[in-house]
Amino acid sequence: MAKNAAEYRKRFMPFKRTKPGIGAEHYVAHGRRPTIRGRLTQFGFGACLSHKLLHISDPTLPVQLNVFTYDENSYTEGKYKNVADIPTVPFAPMTPMTWIDVDGIHDHEIISAIGDRYDIHSLVQTDITTSEQRTKLDVLDDALFLVCKLIYRDMDRTGQIITEQISCYLKDNLLITFQETPKDLFDSIKNRIRQGKGRIRKSKVDYLFYSLLDVIVDHYMDVLDTLGTTVEEIDNQLMKKLKRDTLESIYDMKRDMLYLRSIISPLKEIIIKLQKEEETQIMQESTNIYLKDLFDHIVQVNDSIDTYREMLASFIDFYMMLNSNAMNQVVKTLTMISTIFIPLTFISSIYGMNFDNIPELRYKYAYFIVLAAMAALATLMLLCFKRKHWF
Template sequence: MAKKRTNKYKKHIKQSPGSIIYTGENPTDQLFINVYDYGPDFINKFELKSVKDSFNFKNTKSVSWINLNGLNHIQEIESLGKHYNLHPLVIADIANTSQRPKIDVYDDYIFIILKMLYYDENENIKIEQISFILGTNYVLTFQEVEGDVFDNVRERLHVSSGRLRTHEADYLLYALIDAIVDHYYIVNETMGNKVEDLEDLLFNGESTDDLGLQVLKLKKEVLKVRRAIFPIREIIGRLEKNENTLIKPNSVQYYGDISDHIIQLSDSIEIYREMIWSLMDMYMTTINNKMNEVMKVLTIMSTIFIPLTFIAGIYGMNFDNIPELHYKYSYYILWGVMIIIFFGMMYYFKKKKWI
């Protein structure tokens, strides 16, 4: 039975513009809020129980990273957004997990949506939307569920001599985006290995019955990764050219490094995309070749039995006046003629290289 597809946009029907509606499929019972508040000489980590506890980090001299897990908690997200003066459409986009990666620049903050990609233990591609709000001295991140690719960033925050502790919030945003992009390389490598494995199976003639389904599944994975990565070039380009004071001049070159990585990943994805189309063609060619081989064998068998059936048909008629019927050795002669015809036709087919 085919899997029933859900319509995420159905929730928006008859709703007013800017309505905050969670469209994801991973609701959490509890809202998790983690805060890293740091400066060159200190770092503090907090696990908040209420969204109101995060309001105190807006106008501090330190840099604060406030990470929220649980996009289905609409009221808390709306409360946080109002305190940080976020536009209602921004809050609506945070809860809408089917958004395309994008960037919106406002006077006092920058809003970015990216896709976090990873493979689960069964090597199925998983896509999670993550939203960023860059303010003067803070970065807000909104995730659907617990678990992310930022462990390396958290470890670097505890190193007092690192750049993260000595730079401002725009560098923290760069580090978080860079962590997501670095994880794209792992996804890209895994996907490349899958393409090469399928290619080896086809070239070695070891194709299985579900090989076609594997190729189609991999094709869908490549398209998902492509949709997640390609828009980032535009996002980084706008950050590099942005005249907003939130992005400091000394941080622009770091975003340029991300742009180089995205270009490299995009080229790899395009190569994999072309390879998968070739695999589809190769798979169909293999299926057709196998069908042709079967048809060739059946045709040869039919061709061999045509004269034998003709002879058997003649001497199988119920006429009394067939001269050879009453000859003592007719049966053996008929067998001899049939055997000679069989081997003669096999020799002829072999000589023509049809078999």
């Protein structure tokens, strides 16, 4: 099994790329029972999966609206507390692109105000404020709505892995993103808008939408690289010392991988759907080539997860084999001891019988002769065991 695990690791390892929730409050506000994952892993304001994947946010923080309005020649940026303060931009083919980045989804009044102003359906608003949504893409009459999970390493929390829901509403020249926390992992995108670098300001808002997805997938790769290091550590630990904690770590990792696959795997079908013009007319043909590249990265992420799951399954088999071998060694040792003492017990039982006439009992050196015979017999049996490589 160890050989199989090594072969998996040698055959495929994920490549590297440079580059918390309102669940508890939602359950209190709406009286909804937590999901299975929530019940098993509840922690703080959200959920923690195997003490590695953390789902956190602070509902006491105010919601902040970060608004970028840009075209090829200029851009404006503003931070607002109220939806009414956001400047009105008419939707027309030549108008600038607008990106509204909402930090915080716990204030239902603000989400409702955004929905009223930008004609977002009430069911979509409910999906935005529910942080335990599955990864999905809804194609509406004149808009796209995407829900996915952003997973990243929070270096402020000693490298813990954080999961956060991201919702994107794409319509005409408008993109609205909803994040659970003010921790902004899209700074690189915002800096490219500010500095006019790359294709974002030269392209429609659908390219900005792709760029955000690309950042999310980059973080998937970074997290998988971290989890891959953990898998390597488990492999090394298996070879050094057999401990029950190792088996628990393996099962925790398997559960983490299963959760990661459940939130990442749907992105494959979503990217395919985005590339179909009859499905999503908002996406430009010029963006399709970038979506194909993104699709390849998602496939490699899923392949990485599958490979790690196979390795972890082989680790479990290997652990069971090591445990079985250890038990066999104990049984073998006990068997050899029992085998040696069977003839010795037989000899001692003969001279322990209650007969009046046992000639050897009256012989002066009988006791020492019997002890020598028993020692010789035990030595002979040990030599036989050694010759057969039993120890």
